[in-house]
Amino acid sequence: MHLLVCGGTGCNASKSQEIAETLKSNLKDKGLENEVQVILTGCFGFCEKGPIVKIMPDNTFYTEVKPEDAADIVEEHVIKGRKVTRLLYTDPENKQHVADSKHMGFYKKQLRIALRNCGFIDPQNIEEYVGADGYTALAKCLGEMTPEQVINEIKLSGLRGRGGGGFPTGLKWEIAAKHEADQKYVVCNADEGDPGAFMDRSILEGDPHSVLEAMTINGYAIKATKGLIYIRAEYPLAINRLLTAIGQAREYGLLGKDILGSGFDFDIELRYGAGAFVCGEETALIHSMEGNRGEPTFKPPFPAESGYNNKPTNVNNVETYANIPIIINKGAEWFSKIGTEKSKGTKVFALAGQINNVGLIEVPMGITLREIIYEIGGGIKGGRDFKAAQTGGPSGGCLTTKHLDTPIDYDNLVAAGSMMGSGGMVVMDDTSCMVAIAKFYLEFTVEESCGKCTPCRVGNKRLYEILEKITKGNGTMEDLDTLRNLGRVIKDTALCGLGQTSPNPVISTIENFYDEYVEHIKDKKCRAGVCKSLMQYIIDPVQCVGCTACARNCPVNAIQGEKKMPHFIDKELCIKCGACIEKCKFNAISIQ
Amino acid sequence: MAKIKLSEDKINKIKEICSAFGNKPSEVINVLHKVQGEFGYLPAELQDLIAQEMKVSAAHVYGIVTFYSFFTMTPKGExxxxxxxxxxxxxxxxxxxxxxxxxxxxxxxxxxxxxxxxxxxxxxxxxxxxxxxxxxxxxxxxxxxxxxxxxxxxxxxx
CATH class of the missing domain: 3.40.30.10 (Glutaredoxin)
Structure with missing residues (x-):
């Protein structure tokens, strides 16, 4: 019997490590430590209901487990074979307990390919990965396939880059293979900088060997002998698991000289990023690895021709790599049957925001937004109305109610004014102001712009300032034209992918929520109640009983009034913190 | 260049880190990670010393420190x-x-x-x-x- 405890970042923050320890000590007390294994795995995905403990082989899925529950799990489930019902997931529709994750709304429509091993194996143990068909794809490539056949298989599968742009992976490999050089490099881009996306981190933490195996296959295909993983220094857990995995792979002869007796040499090292969003762009990433400021350079030359140390370099992202071994094992034909015509396979999304089931999901391409939000996501928090879903992070745009039934793939997202991006999907309801969201992303871009090219450095700053002006209630209708024109100029003239996509959040919100912009400008109103400058707190003299609770809690003494008499707010002094509303028991205070 | 006023052991520690990375200019970022991990932040004096040791200009080191958000020139709180x-x-x-x-x-x-x-x-x-x-x-x-x-x-x- 195995007790799988989620060791992903979210569950870890909710004491999953302590849960695993307590389970172990409880098992030891009962003399069961040799029969029952406790394994800290990668992310199960269902972060909303974490920490998660899964019992194998009967597939019982316990949610929101606390260290105190460990005794019951051991006593009841392990020893007596009875499920601990209070820890089971409750279906929100029929209020029934669901024991097996297969029957949960959150998992029913998912198809886990890149995340196939996350939550199932111990990421720190190479034998568990091997037991899950690990390194068989590498053996197949080295033993039975020529490099050309490997590239061809990936091309036929239709796999496209999962880092954002969606460039065909097989084609990228083919170009890198064509350039002859004494030394070539394979680089894994693990610089996940998109605020609200954490899929790469989850794969590295939950299944590091799949990335190592895929990079080695990549090396064999393009005749490179060196692999580098560029990873954020802010991901200590992922770094540790990778270092452990690399050590194990070397020990087993799966990295290093003469891998599996094939005569092929390949080794992998880590390179640490230091927090710069632009380093997700491949030329910037390469400059950063060389020890410089991570500024992008003009393409061509593409890294496939002249990359790291001016040698041919192939850069792919973590999720792309995680797909490779299973494509080799199951074949391109199997993979290309999943998804839509031009986007094959699955995509991992970090589903977050105002949604019931926050978590990491993997869905086949072509699924609709409606299925993701209402079936997997369990609908909007508090039963409110769906307003928008933002994909592609600071480079993407918003999908609205009119896109709910559009099949999600690379091309449809671009047509809708957004993009796939690395896979952040933030769901918003009517409490989000779309002008403020656009401003939020622009603030990010302004901060992260490397400053090399003028359109991005200066243009985005101007976009931000205009948005700031609108949210303060000082905007004009001409500002909307300026935003659109300037946005177009930046898109056309910026040097790299970051700059070329940075106006997307603005353009897309103007496109889809034009009325909201106009309200901010003409009516000086923010319907979501987010833009502080446009809000006024008002006490209704009829409802107010003069209890003085608001006046006592106002941090700036802006509320005045006699006891048992209606109070009023001094608009000049009010800092709009909202403390009074929270304290009023009579619903007498409103925002207008 | 500003005069370096660092204690002897600090100077030795930094020199040690730099030589562990072979004093290669391409390793500046790794050195900065290590030094910041050791001292908590990267004031100008430290950067000067690192620049000397790594045989690059102080401006190059400063350019890197200010480019990446992970590096800081002010001490963090407890x-x-x-x-x-x-x-x-x-x-x-x-x-x-x-x-x-x-x-x-x-x-x-x-x-x-x-x-x-x-x-x-x-x-x-x-x-x-x-x-x-x-x-x-x-x-x-x-x-x-x-x-x-x-x-x-x-x-x-x-």
């Missing part, structure tokens, strides 16, 4: 507070939580309290979006925070 401003946290009210920290500690983002106890920073996505909004104090993660809860958390460390 309990560094990082408010996650990733999109998921933002739409679940991270800004209000940040405002409350600012008000309670009377410092702005990127500042340290005069007693050196707390420093306040924003970061982008810690990957615990299920717990949004999230705040890190040191290594400890606090999830599903509301402005009301801020004071109690700070008091744990006061």
């Amino acid at each position: 309990h560094p507070i990082s408010v996650c401003m990733g999109t998921a946290c933002y739409v679940r009210g991270a800004e209000k939580v940040l405002d409350e920290f600012k008000r309670e500690l009377k410092i702005g983002v990127g500042e340290t309290t005069p007693d050196g106890k707390f420093s306040l920073n924003c970061l982008r996505c810690v990957g615990a979006c299920g717990l949004a909004p999230v705040v890190l104090i040191g290594e400890k993660v606090y999830g599903r925070l509301t402005p009301d809860g801020v004071k109690d958390i700070i008091n744990e460390y006061r």
Whole structure:
């Protein structure tokens, strides 16, 4: 019997490590430590209901487990074979307990390919990965396939880059293979900088060997002998698991000289990023690895021709790599049957925001937004109305109610004014102001712009300032034209992918929520109640009983009034913190 | 160039780190990671020394330190507070939580309290979006925070 405890970042923050320890000590007390294994795995995905403990082989899925529950799990489930019902997931529709994750709304429509091993194996143990068909794809490539056949298989599968742009992976490999050089490099881009996306981190933490195996296959295909993983220094857990995995792979002869007796040499090292969003762009990433400021350079030359140390370099992202071994094992034909015509396979999304089931999901391409939000996501928090879903992070745009039934793939997202991006999907309801969201992303871009090219450095700053002006209630209708024109100029003239996509959040919100912009400008109103400058707190003299609770809690003494008499707010002094509303028991205070 | 006024052991430690990376200009970022891990921050004097050791200009080192958000030239507080401003946290009210920290500690983002106890920073996505909004104090993660809860958390460390 195995007790799988989620060791992903979210569950870890909710004491999953302590849960695993307590389970172990409880098992030891009962003399069961040799029969029952406790394994800290990668992310199960269902972060909303974490920490998660899964019992194998009967597939019982316990949610929101606390260290105190460990005794019951051991006593009841392990020893007596009875499920601990209070820890089971409750279906929100029929209020029934669901024991097996297969029957949960959150998992029913998912198809886990890149995340196939996350939550199932111990990421720190190479034998568990091997037991899950690990390194068989590498053996197949080295033993039975020529490099050309490997590239061809990936091309036929239709796999496209999962880092954002969606460039065909097989084609990228083919170009890198064509350039002859004494030394070539394979680089894994693990610089996940998109605020609200954490899929790469989850794969590295939950299944590091799949990335190592895929990079080695990549090396064999393009005749490179060196692999580098560029990873954020802010991901200590992922770094540790990778270092452990690399050590194990070397020990087993799966990295290093003469891998599996094939005569092929390949080794992998880590390179640490230091927090710069632009380093997700491949030329910037390469400059950063060389020890410089991570500024992008003009393409061509593409890294496939002249990359790291001016040698041919192939850069792919973590999720792309995680797909490779299973494509080799199951074949391109199997993979290309999943998804839509031009986007094959699955995509991992970090589903977050105002949604019931926050978590990491993997869905086949072509699924609709409606299925993701209402079936997997369990609908909007508090039963409110769906307003928008933002994909592609600071480079993407918003999908609205009119896109709910559009099949999600690379091309449809671009047509809708957004993009796939690395896979952040933030769901918003009517409490989000779309002008403020656009401003939020622009603030990010302004901060992260490397400053090399003028359109991005200066243009985005101007976009931000205009948005700031609108949210303060000082905007004009001409500002909307300026935003659109300037946005177009930046898109056309910026040097790299970051700059070329940075106006997307603005353009897309103007496109889809034009009325909201106009309200901010003409009516000086923010319907979501987010833009502080446009809000006024008002006490209704009829409802107010003069209890003085608001006046006592106002941090700036802006509320005045006699006891048992209606109070009023001094608009000049009010800092709009909202403390009074929270304290009023009579619903007498409103925002207008 | 500014005169270096560092203690002997500090100088030796830094020289040791630089030579561990072969004093190669391409290893500057790795050296900075190590040195910041050792000393907590990277003031100008340290950068000067690193530049000398790594045989690059001080401007090159300074350019790298200021380019990457992970490197800092000001010392962090004893309990560094990082408010996650990733999109998921933002739409679940991270800004209000940040405002409350600012008000309670009377410092702005990127500042340290005069007693050196707390420093306040924003970061982008810690990957615990299920717990949004999230705040890190040191290594400890606090999830599903509301402005009301801020004071109690700070008091744990006061």
